[in-house]
Amino acid sequence: EAGVVQSPRYKIIEKKQPVAFWCNPISGHNTLYWYRQNLGQGPELLIRYENEEAVDDSQLPKDRFSAERLKGVDSTLKIQPAELGDSAVYLCASSSYLENTGELFFGEGSRLTVL
Amino acid sequence: EDQVTQSPEALRLQEGESSSLNCSYTVSGLRGLFWYRQDPGKGPEFLFTLYSAGEEKEKERLKATLTKKESFLHITAPKPEDSATYLCAGGGSQGNLIFGKGTKLSVKP
Numbered sequence: 127e128a129g130v131v132q133s134p135r136y137k138i139i140e141k142k143q144p145v146a147f148w149c150n151p152i153s154g155h156n157t158l159y160w161y162r163q164n165l166g167q168g169p170e171l172l173i174r175y176e177n178e179e180a181v182d183d184s185q186l187p188k189d190r191f192s193a194e195r196l197k198g199v200d201s202t203l204k205i206q207p208a209e210l211g212d213s214a215v216y217l218c219a220s221s222s223y224l225e226n227t228g229e230l231f232f233g234e235g236s237r238l239t240v241l
Numbered sequence: 242e243d244q245v246t247q248s249p250e251a252l253r254l255q256e257g258e259s260s261s262l263n264c265s266y267t268v269s270g271l272r273g274l275f276w277y278r279q280d281p282g283k284g285p286e287f288l289f290t291l292y293s294a295g296e297e298k299e300k301e302r303l304k305a306t307l308t309k310k311e312s313f314l315h316i317t318a319p320k321p322e323d324s325a326t327y328l329c330a331g332g333g334s335q336g337n338l339i340f341g342k343g344t345k346l347s348v349k350p
Contacts, residue, residue: 166342167343168330168343169285169328169338174336217284228272228273228275228332228338229287230275230285232286233284235284
């Protein structure tokens with residue numbers, strides 16, 4: 127079974143430029159999460175989707191960050207414009223409500239460097 | 242405010258030297274205490290979920306335990322391949338995970 131797929135793995139941009147990250151969750155997983163992980167820190171939730179609905183986006187900086195989940199499957203996280211402090215690893219995770227174990231399956235992450 | 246604190250931040254062990262990692266938590270409506278392993282450049286990989294005080298789970302050289310305020314990850318006779326960052330997370334009432342900063346474990350041969 128394929129895991130959570132993220133792209134790109136690495137992205138280097140200059141500040142004020144836009145950037146987008148893509149995530150394909152595990153097939154059948156209805157819940158999708160975007161986390162941000164700064165160096166030496168644990169992941170912090172940005173947004174959580176149940177199917178196509180964003181049910182928790184309280185930690186998403188909405189002035190520059192946006193996200194969407196098309197048809198309740200793939201998701202895109204966008205930053206525009208990027209700032210130096212946005213340099214981090216952006217992790218996508220998915221889980222199955224039906225399995226109800228609470229376990230999250232993570233992708234390998236997209237490492238963003240803002241110069 | 243929900244909070245998860247891990248200690249120590251880093252731990253260096255010799256191969257075969259057993260030790261424990263600590264995770265203290267204050268998470269309202271806790272829905273499980275999770276342990277993940279994260280290798281450099283990778284996403285976190287699930288290890289265990291504990292749901293109630295007194296519960297224990299084991300996997301190879303790892304054993305996780307849970308009290309009402311803390312969880313411990315015991316590593317028995319570690320090997321170099323156990324080197325990684327170990328993340329603890331509390332399952333919040335809103336369905337997300339609140340992560341600690343992790344403990345970076347290095348096991349030298």
